[in-house]
Amino acid sequence: MTKILSKEKWRKRRRRKRYAVLTMCISLIMIFFAFTAVIGFELIRGRLNQNIPETETFSETLPGGTAIQLEYLTPNPYSRPQTSLKHVKSIVVHYTANPETSAKNNRNYFDNLAKTHLTYASSHFVIGLEGEIIQCLPLTEQSYASNDRNDDTISIECCHPDTTGKFNESTYDALVNLTAGLCMEFNLKKEDIIRHYDVSHKKCPLYFVEHEDEWEIFKEDVMKVVNSRNSTG
Numbered sequence: 001m002t003k004i005l006s007k008e009k010w011r012k013r014r015r016r017k018r019y020a021v022l023t024m025c026i027s028l029i030m031i032f033f034a035f036t037a038v039i040g041f042e043l044i045r046g047r048l049n050q051n052i053p054e055t056e057t058f059s060e061t062l063p064g065g066t067a068i069q070l071e072y073l074t075p076n077p078y079s080r081p082q083t084s085l086k087h088v089k090s091i092v093v094h095y096t097a098n099p100e101t102s103a104k105n106n107r108n109y110f111d112n113l114a115k116t117h118l119t120y121a122s123s124h125f126v127i128g129l130e131g132e133i134i135q136c137l138p139l140t141e142q143s144y145a146s147n148d149r150n151d152d153t154i155s156i157e158c159c160h161p162d163t164t165g166k167f168n169e170s171t172y173d174a175l176v177n178l179t180a181g182l183c184m185e186f187n188l189k190k191e192d193i194i195r196h197y198d199v200s201h202k203k204c205p206l207y208f209v210e211h212e213d214e215w216e217i218f219k220e221d222v223m224k225v226v227n228s229r230n231s232t233g
C-alpha cells in the first residue's frame with residue numbers, strides 16, 4: 001500500500017532534500033578550496049626552498065667521483081663567525097694568490113686567523129693542486145670571501161702553480177665538477193657562476209679576469225656537466 005503523504009510532509013521532505021544537496025555542494029567547494037590552498041602553498045614553499053641551504057655539506061657524489069674532505073674551521077670571529085647563510089644566489093670563484101700552496105695550507109691559514117687575527121677571511125671550499133677539495137665551512141654558514149655578497153653566495157678558492165694564476169688540469173676539473181654539483185644543489189644557472197672580480201673588481205681569479213674567453217669556456221664546461229647529469233637523471 002502506498003503511503004500518501006500530506007502536502008506539509010512533502011514540503012518538509014523537499015526542504016530536507018534541498019538542504020542535503022546544498023550542504024554537499026558547500027562541502028565540495030570547501031574541499032576544493034582547501035586542496036587548492038595546500039597545493040599552492042606547497043608550490044610556493046618549494047620555490048622558496050630551492051636556494052636555502054638545508055644541509056651542512058653537499059651530499060651528492062660529485063661528477064667524476066671527486067670526494068669532498070670535511071675539515072671545518074674552528075668557530076672564531078676572524079674566519080668562522082657562524083653567521084647563517086639564508087639563501088644561495090651565486091657561486092663565487094677565487095684564486096689564492098699564493099702560488100704552489102696546497103688546499104690544506106690555505107685551510108689552515110684560515111683556521112689560524114683565530115689566533116693571528118691578521119684579517120677576516122675564509123672560503124667554503126678550497127681546491128688543491130691535486131684536485132683535492134676541502135670544505136672549510138658548512139653550507140649553512142657565511143664565509144668571509146666575497147665582500148658584500150657573503151650573505152648569498154658560496155665561495156670556492158682555487159690553488160694555482162704560478163703567478164699567472166692559471167689553474168692546472170686537476171684543479172680545473174675539480175672546480176668544474178664542484179661548481180656543477182653546487183649549481184644542481186641550489187638550482188643555479190650559468191649566469192649565477194661569478195668571479196670575485198664581478199663583485200668587487202678585485203683581480204681575482206687573476207687568470208679568468210685577464211682571459212675573459214677562458215672564463216666563458218669554464219662556465220660552458222660547468223653547464224655541460226650539469227646538462228649531462230640532468231639528462232641521465
Ligand SMILES: [Zn+2]
Nearest residue numbers: 094095196204
Ligand atoms: Zn677572491
